[in-house]
Structures are given as C-alpha cells and as structure tokens.
Amino acid sequence: MYGVLISVAANALILKYVLENERNNCECALTWHHNFIKLYAPVVIFLSFARLLFREEINKSMRTALFGLIFGVLGLVSFAYSITLIIYFFKLQRESNCDCSRDWKRNVLAYPLVIIAIAILVVIFLTMAFRNRSGK
Numbered sequence: 312m313y314g315v316l317i318s319v320a321a322n323a324l325i326l327k328y329v330l331e332n333e334r335n336n337c338e339c340a341l342t343w344h345h346n347f348i349k350l351y352a353p354v355v356i357f358l359s360f361a362r363l364l365f366r367e368e369i370n371k372s373m374r375t376a377l378f379g380l381i382f383g384v385l386g387l388v389s390f391a392y393s394i395t396l397i398i399y400f401f402k403l404q405r406e407s408n409c410d411c412s413r414d415w416k417r418n419v420l421a422y423p424l425v426i427i428a429i430a431i432l433v434v435i436f437l438t439m440a441f442r443n444r445s446g447k
Contacts, residue, residue: 315363319356321422325396326352328416337411344399351392358385393423 329349332340362369372378400420403412 315359318359321419322352322355322359324416324419326356328414328419331414331416332412335411337409339406339409340403340412342399342402344395344402347392347395348399351388355389355392396420396423 325348329340329345329352332345333349369382373382397420400417403409403417403420406412
C-alpha cells in the first residue's frame with residue numbers, strides 16, 4: 312500500500328513539474344520526454360489508485376489471457392516511462408542554460424533510480440542473509 316501511495320505522490324509531483332514548465336514556456340524543457348511524461352503520468356496515477364482499490368479483482372483478471380496481455384503491455388510502457396524519467400532528469404541536469412527548469416520537483420524525476428537502488432540493496436542483503444544461514 313505504501314508503494315502505491317509513494318508512486319501516486321511522486322507522479323503527481325512529476326506531473327505538476329512538467330505542467331509548470333509548460334505554463335512558464337520553459338522551451339528548453341519542452342521535449343518529447345516532457346510530452347510523454349505529461350501523457351503517461353496521469354495513467355500511472357489512475358492505475359496506482361485502481362491497483363489499491365481493486366487489488367483482488369485485478370489479481371483474478373490477470374489469469375485471463377486478454378488482461379494478462381493488457382497488463383504486460385502496460386508493464387512495458389511503464390518501464391519505458393521510468394527510463395524516460397531518468398533520461399529527462401539527466402538531460403535537464405546537464406543543460407546549464409535551462410534555468411527555467413530548475414525546481415526541487417525536478418529531483419523527483421529520479422525516483423525510479425532510488426527504487427532500483429533500494430531493490431538492489433534488498434537483494435544484496437537477502438543474498439548475504441541466505442548465504443549466512445545456509446553456511447551454518
């Protein structure tokens with residue numbers, strides 16, 4: 312549940328950030344990355360709420376081929392979205408002449424990196440714990 316809430320909060324901030332860049336006519340930040348994020352962030356927010364509210368129904372529907380295919384495609388697009396967030400974050404960080412995009416919310420674009428780092432640390436910790444247990 313907390314993961315869903317973090318996802319909703321992060322994507323709401325990301326959406327707010329890209330919409331503010333658009334409203335402020337921040338031309339250096341208005342790339343295809345911006346457009347993709349602007350379109351897909353609301354989808355992520357909606358799907359996160361749906362997953363929270365309809366967890367059991369979604370799990371049951373995953374057993375059907377059609378919904379399995381739909382969720383598979385959404386998974387791939389979500390993966391592309393995460394990669395796009397990371398690329399967009401580094402692109403804006405690198406551009407020294409894009410002052411209009413500087414905002415603390417820009418750092419939220421890197422949240423997939425934080426999730427990946429935490430996942431790697433958990434895997435390393437579990438691997439070490441498993442090795443220590445099996446070695447006794």
